Amino acid sequence: MPARKSRMSYVDDALAALTARDAHPAEVEAFRRRLEQLAKPESAVLAGDELAPVDDLPTLDTLPEPSDEDARRALDELAVIKLNGGLGTSMGLDGPKSLLEIKPGTSFLDAVAVQTLALRERHGARLPLLLMDSQGTREPSLAALRRHAGLEDDELPLDFLQGSEPKLRADDWRPVSWPADPRLEWCPPGHGDLYTALAASGALDALLAAGVRRVFVSNSDNLGAVPDVRVAAWMAAEEVPFALEVARRTAMDRKGGHLASHSAHGGSLVLRETAQVPEGDDSFTDIERFGYFNTNNLWFDLEHLRALQEADPAAPFLPLIVNRKTVDPTDPSSTPVLQLETAMGAAIGSVEGARALEVPRTRFAPVKTTDDLLVARSDLYDLTDDGRMVPTGAAPVVELDKGFKMLGDFERRFAGGAPSLARATSLTVSGDVTFGADVVVEGDVTVEGPRHVGDGETLRG
DSSP states (O other): OOTTOOHHHHHHHHHHHHHTTTOOHHHHHHHHHHHHHHTOGGGGOOOGGGEEOOOOOOBGGGSOOOOHHHHHHHHHTEEEEEEEOOOOGGGTOSSOGGGSEEETTEEHHHHHHHHHHHHHHHHTOOOOEEEEEOTTTHHHHHHHHTTSTTOOBTTBOSEEEOOOEEOEETTTOOBOOOTTOGGGGEEOOOGGGHHHHHHHHTHHHHHHHTTOOEEEEEETTBTTOOOOHHHHHHHHHHTOSEEEEEEEOOGGGSSSOEEEEEGGGTTEEEEEOGGGSOTTOOGGGOTTTSOEEEEEEEEEEHHHHHHHHHHOTTOSOOOOEEEEEESSTTOTTSOEEEEEEOOGGGGGGTSTTOEEEEOOGGGOOBOOSHHHHHHHHSTTEEEOTTSOEEEOSOOOEEEEOGGGSSHHHHHHHTTTOOOEEEEEEEEEEESSEEEOTTOEEEEEEEEESSEEEOTTOEEEO
């Protein structure tokens, strides 16, 4: 706890800053919970010896294929929500990351729109689409979606806004002041804010009033996350209140949140993030013991959520994640701050009857870096007419030099387009390297600059 400061005092100061913005009561209560959790960091810790591995999960491939009528009914009661608050600043973007081209002429949001329209046509279903936007992503993202005729729903909005909360000074946990740019005094509370934002925005009531019972939620940059009618029908038939899609961990997944069984709580499922691991506990990276990672694709029942929030406006309960930054992320010398965040998938640990569903890794294909973007733009993925990104082979390990990390530099260095990676097992690029058109990479390849790889050149490991 900060020296010379009482817990009640810092909570009151932070809540006063939030309520001054006319925050919804649910937002106030959810923030109050995070503030109180901040004083009890041990409450979120999950030691490996308290956890057990998870076995015998239902798998997507074993779910029954519903009849045409059941499929249409399940999709009629389903809405798709895409998390779309990111501006892609880590890749040098100044607009929504979801407007980045994944294939020539097609952005993430274009593909999401095509996926939705194709599913509607195939099943004769309603299937509304909503974005959870931030203020920075809202207008350009809505403009992009409205270019797709027939996507809008007469009874529902195309988006709702995520919340925001004060950043706290790291030394005394008071709301930070930054007169140079007051916008930097605020931050989103992580994607666990989804549940509160649905209530605060009125989207929860609107969805239920429109006859939508369940939602499928995923990141807008994960084009593998297409609504699957088998899951929608399974949720309805078995009255599952919450389901988290998980996939088998590999060596590449040692850092992402993993699924476990909490022995101290009757074997209930929990999602453990790196921030919840006690110092010196190396169990988190044991991919043999904890074999499933969180894809951040999830499904939940809206009526169940509303019942939870009627009993507790801050529901569902989510462990706190403290993100330590500076108030101006571009200035390491600016005031150190804490951002109080939660993860939406962690609701599996507090929603009674929540389930986990094993899915193939093809449902997890996010683009977080230009390394990922190169793979997605290469011949390792085909973009189908119905908006799906279909892998054509096993992706190689790609490691690009820091000079490729910003999108402008990346596109200048790959001015001729992505090389063929279909026969590559790894590609490491260091130094000042540029690539021409129709380059082919085979095997394990390392390219060191300064160098220009000419048109049509084949790089063999």
